[in-house]
Amino acid sequence: MNDLMAIPCVLMRGGTSKGPFFLSNDLPGDIAARDEVLLAAMGSGHPLQIDGVGGSNPVTSKVAIVSPSDRPDADVEYLFAQVSVLERRVDTSPNCGNMLAAVGPFAIEAGLMRASSPLTVVRIYNVNTNTLIEAEVQTPNGRVTYQGDASIDGVPGNAAPVSLTFLDASNPDTGNLFPTGAKLDEIGGVSVTCINAAMPMVLLRAADVGATGYETAAEINQNIDLLARIEAIRLAAGERMGLGDVADRVIPKPVLLAQPRSGGDLSVRYLMPHTCHPALASTGAVGIATASLHEGTVVSDLRGVKNPPATVSIEHPSGKINVRFSFRNGIAVAGILRTARRLFEGRILVPSEPYDRSPVHVA
Template sequence: MTRIFLSLTRRHRPLPLIIQASSARNASTSPRPQNRLPAAYYRGGTSRAIIFRQQDLPKDRTEWGSIFRGAIGSPDPNGRQLDGLGGGISSLSKVCVVGPSAHPDADVDYTFAAIGVKDPDVDYSSNCGNMTSAIGPFAVDNGMVECGNGQATIRIHNTNTGKLIHSTFPVVAGEAVANGDFAIDGVSGLAAKIELAFINPAGSKTGKLLPTGNVADVFDGVKATCIDAGNPCVFIEAFDDIEGIILPDEFDAHPSLLLRLESIRRQASVAMGLSNDEASTPGSIPKIAMVSKPKAHTLLSGELVDEGVTDLVVRALSVGQPHRAIPITVALAVAAAANIEGSTVKRCVSSGRVDPNGITLGHPTGKIMVGAEFDERGHLAHATVFRTARRLMDGIVYWK
């Protein structure tokens, strides 16, 4: 028997070309190198995602889907994504792409993809507000934008919505600062504060703040407000038989709640012009959330919070799953709806605000304040949230 030994040093081993999606699906079981690409892994707010530089991906975007699924570990019928970097829930099954921008008012372009956990969906229909907080730091860390020491503001053009976001955070020695004294609910520890200013967030996908032309519509006998600010959203008041302070595990355990909410969401999608019929409704939008008046309630941590610390309680879904905090874009839409008379949100908001600078929303892991500025017509012209983010790793991501 003849044995052949190959010796390769990491320094001289070239990166192989990307295997086409169709080739990967039909590949034999014969030995071959794994596919690989430069990538980074960041936490942004209460989410995590793989971030690619656009220059490292194929120019043909139809080839991106197989790369994203392979790197994340989808689809996984077990719902765990153990063969990739996903975490088995929607907030941990995400990919971002960052590159130079041709937009005159932006420094970088940012494209977001929500990756199905159990299904092969790669959904570009919406933005992720939480991961937006990682895009400025990624751009600085990767030398896409030159910044001196001190506060830096990176102008981000989100290609999913066509909207601009200004991200402001501290920089030292050409790197986004990670340590600090700011905390967000749902993430342990302290970190550097990142200010996200969403510029004119209304009409992100439909071009209108109220896509149906109505402040309130009725789906399955339930009054709903359909609004497009940050992302298209549908807000209903908590049902009589279900408390608005319900936690994510209770959503999952309820025999019919998720199906009921999904039916309303799909009908709203058609009414908002996001899909031609219920069957073609995107997985990511519209987002749907239940809202209710402030009430003392227990968080996922077991901590009991008083009624007086929030202006409104929100329970949101993301890609069919109960969100363990709140999507930032949902928080923006809530802030917009809270200023519209007759909306389901306005009916539930406390009369006196906890913080005069904005609206304080309660979610399963705590609360978040959204600073909001409205124009003379009462439309949301500018919204601000504060998050944290940091680089967890960078290097090479592999997929089969």
């Protein structure tokens, strides 16, 4: 096997996503070489990702790269990579809040920080979005536990809770919360809200593009005309948000909104961006809920304005997710509950030719 390189790797589930977790210094320092390693590891370029560990779906074709941080306000740094299934493309522009749920446990067990008891707060700097998140990890007797009574829709069974607090996702002082300069825009005859809170998104009423907002993910994925109309709006929104040509990027994410059906505050269908998420991205939930705090957005026009402290309950194809807003230093911070599990640890084998041992640069 001298033509293969063995790289230390841990396969983890974070929230409703899963993928390999790497320490940054185990990957190439050159970005192009690093991406080749990730594409080979996942088996991208094939619908089944048959020659790698990817799960042939965007929610199972994700990678986390973790390193210690020199920042005084963070313990570790987390670079998220969305690895395309069908194309040989790696996108590091977005964050992933579901994979984020496993960063704290991974960092502790990798020895990047010392655990306390009964829980450990891991301060995470997300390199993709330049944001800070706190993760509360259950660590009785100073050891990570994955067993517990918490449950989240979209994942079977129970597990230990991981509480995530997005410290500045909804902070209007960043100057980029509504990147078009308006809370409401019109694109292609449709009223939309372009927001950048945890994840750049374009929010619109499902009815305005001929949908109900209650479709299954499969029904949306099969509706070619609907997807084409949404994509046209997304491309125009990307330009207005200052993201440029987003045809080959996974941001902004389009989100279809509708009135709730099961006691929540609203129903959503979140696209990734060309297929519908089977549940809802955690960062997407934070951004959608943040829009409800501001008068004049598509969300607040649909369901009214929320005033912190408050909980926003969002219905999605697999159930619900709640976003809790509280105040810290006068700023509304967003909290969600996720779970995580360590699935496999060992070494992943990739072709050795593009690989080198220089440290990765995640900035």
